Amino acid sequence: MTALTDLTWPEVASIAAQSVLAVPVGATEQHGPHLPFTVDTEIAEALCVRLAEQRDVVVAPAVTYGSSGEHAGFPGTLSIGQEAVEHLLAELVRSADAFAGVVLVSAHGGNAEPVRRAAGKLRAEGRRVLAWAPTGRPDDTHAGRTETSVMLALRPQAVHLARAERGNTTPLPNLIDTLRAGGLLAATTNGVLGDPAGATAExxxxxxxxxxxxxxxxxxxxxxxxxxxxxxxxxxxxPSGGAVS
Incomplete structure (x- = not known):
């Protein structure tokens, strides 16, 4: 696995034209009473690392803040909003023209719109960019069995199963209006959309x-x-050159 944090610029220059830059796009937001704020970032990083083990990919440092305003009712959530995420990603990819392309791996649903808009804008400029996000069950979208199981596989010491609680298991399409109007707190008092019961590392x-x-x-x-x-x-x-405004 090749990480940008381990390379010098001459080393990057020798491989960039044949390599894709993978950017983990995460968030810093609450994940119920049993998971850490870094779940989305850790998942995005893990997927980029696994991708780099199979393809000519250089893994960039993660974008650790995202559009998480819907979680504002839960202390500790840090959000930069959709506009900032879109602008940050657009400028970041513009600065990466030395690479054969850029793949944005986003593991936070709240980033979907700004990632999509940034990727569309960049492609219209002639840049090679792919946006990808993992999929899951509509009744298990946040801090439920899926994310709890994945974190048990990635960093079990950060998972507090004794504190895990069932949240709102209404499918996300039926909750979206409530979330848009009142944020996650209007739909779940413990910050969970799903049920972590039965989660395992396997x-x-x-x-x-x-x-x-x-x-x-x-x-x-x-x-x-x-x-x-x-x-x-x-x-x-x-286009040649780095970031543009």
Whole structure:
């Protein structure tokens, strides 16, 4: 696995043109009474590391703050909002033109819209960017069995199963209006959307493996499509230079 934190600039220069930069996009927000604030960031980082073990990928330091305003009713949540996330990611990817492309791996649902807008804007500029996020059950979207199992696989010492509580298990599409109007606190007093009961490290490992397979397949298809497009268009016509305003 190749991490940007372990490289010097000459080392990056020697591999960047053949490598994709994977950016873990997370959040710092409450995850019920039994999980840490860093769940989304840790999951995004783990998926990028697993991707880098299978493809020519350099893993960037994670974006640890996201759009988490819906969790504002729970102390400790830190959010920079959708506009800031969109602008941050756009500027970050613009600065990464040395790489063959950038994949944004977001593990926080609240980042979906700003990630989508940033990726669309960047693609319109001619930059090679893929946005990817893991999928799950609509009745288990936050601090439930899925995320609890994954964290048991990744960092079990951070999981407090004795404090785990069932939350609101109404499917997310039926809750979305409530969440938009009053935030998560209007839908769940303990910050959980789902039920962590039955979570195990073994299940978490299986979920991570399935997500890694999906992410790897998406990157492979994206790179293949991009290479075919470049061959048909001729010389590389990507923008040159770093970040622009």
């Amino acid at each position: 299940e978490g490992a299986r979920i991570l493996a399935a997500w890694t397979t999906s992410l790897t397949a998406a990157v492979t298809a994206w790179r293949r499509s991009d290479q075919q497009k470049r061959q048909s268009e001729g010389p590389d016509d990507r």
